[in-house]
Amino acid sequence: MSKTIFLAGASGAIGQPLSRILVSAGYKVYGSTLDEAKVPILKEMGVEPVVMNVYEAERLKEILAEIKPEIVINQLTDLPYGLDADKMAEALIRTARIRTEGTKNMIEAAKAAGVKRYIAQSISFIYDEGPLPHVESDPLLPSSHEPYGGTADGVRGLEKQVIESGLEALVLRFGLLYGSGSGFDAPIAPASVHVEAAAKAAAIAVIKGETGIYNVAEAHESLSTEKALSTFGWNPDWRINS
Template sequence: MRIFLAGATGVIGRSLIPLLKADGHEVVGTTRNSAGAELLATLGVAPAVVDVFDAEALLGIVKRAAPEIVIHQLTDLSAGLDPASREKVLAGNARLRREGTANLVRAALAAGARRLIAQSIAWAYAPKQPPYSEADPLDSAATGLRAITIAGGVIPLEEAVLGQPGLEGIVLRYGELYGPGTWRMNPEGLSPVHVDAAALAASLAVTRGSPGMYNIAEPGGSAAVAKAMSELGWNPAFRRAGRL
């Protein structure tokens, strides 16, 4: 299939590209600069340099790419979460989820894409006794920094992806990432997931799974993952050859 991968040079995007190529898909990937474009070209991806906040430019690029599938792996967390700038960074990432996703959904619809797969998070659920299933509500009443992330970003993202007639929306609620290219090499948090396993879920969702939400995390944590394992055929132990 022809796939438009937004956020192709991000940590999941870089792990996802080899899986998509191995499955025989033709991939157009976004980046924000020429260095990223050069990297994508070496990986066999047609690069598209674009700012997702430029709605009209994004619309034109996606329409020209004419993808069957759009994959949304955009984040804005490269600056890290230093306590001194944490609120600013979280607000920027929430804006990307809110406004960038809306622009990408609009472009996907205009281009005639049939499915949109988007990255979300598995720690946005309203408080209860774990485990959390996909049917549990998100924490819309959160306050402080958590409200910036959830009410300001995650909820608008998921509503935009899942609420479009004619577009099969799939939301992958990733746990705390670890592995090469992430902030940690070993599992941490209540619902960790290796970056390669996270990428595998997105590659499987290209052709599998009904529209809706899927928790993507290691079994035994706070997020229940039976749905992803049964409907997507997802393997949380997956690692690319040579990876730890």
């Protein structure tokens, strides 16, 4: 019998290609969305839709207890399409909350449901200044940084909770996303990553890799992705129709 996966954020820019990859690979996928209107999108992909709010901790526990997934993949963020500058300040605050409080609720629900493996989305473009290329052990921006100190704190909160959860837990630090659903057709910064390649990395992490943090981005002198490349055998040029 195929394993069951709970994918939080299944209707998002990474969530949609990831859903298609996992369903095609034979996994039973339950996918969450906050928006009831996106339920038909999930059904079309072969995903069992779950409408939920990550801040409703008790309901989240009930959902995972009923589904009993072996694996949880958390792709939740709350950023505007195309990183709309007029909306980013509030969006960064919301996403930092998801990464701290939302992660806490998700991990507690996962552990209570007997989940074995947990994969979380993070970001690779908030390293502090220092020698290049940045590796996963390098420090992130300080809390005092403007305007991204709060974002760095949110990332630290997410990653600490995930790595110390006691689960088989992997954090994928994605580069800046481009491709369908992101608002960008091409990279707008070094060491970016296409949403489909990012989704493929998350799919491979279902079965490969030990607990730890992995930079997942296209090759650039500013960032080392050697750990992800060697662990996952991942190709940043991979696309669903390639």
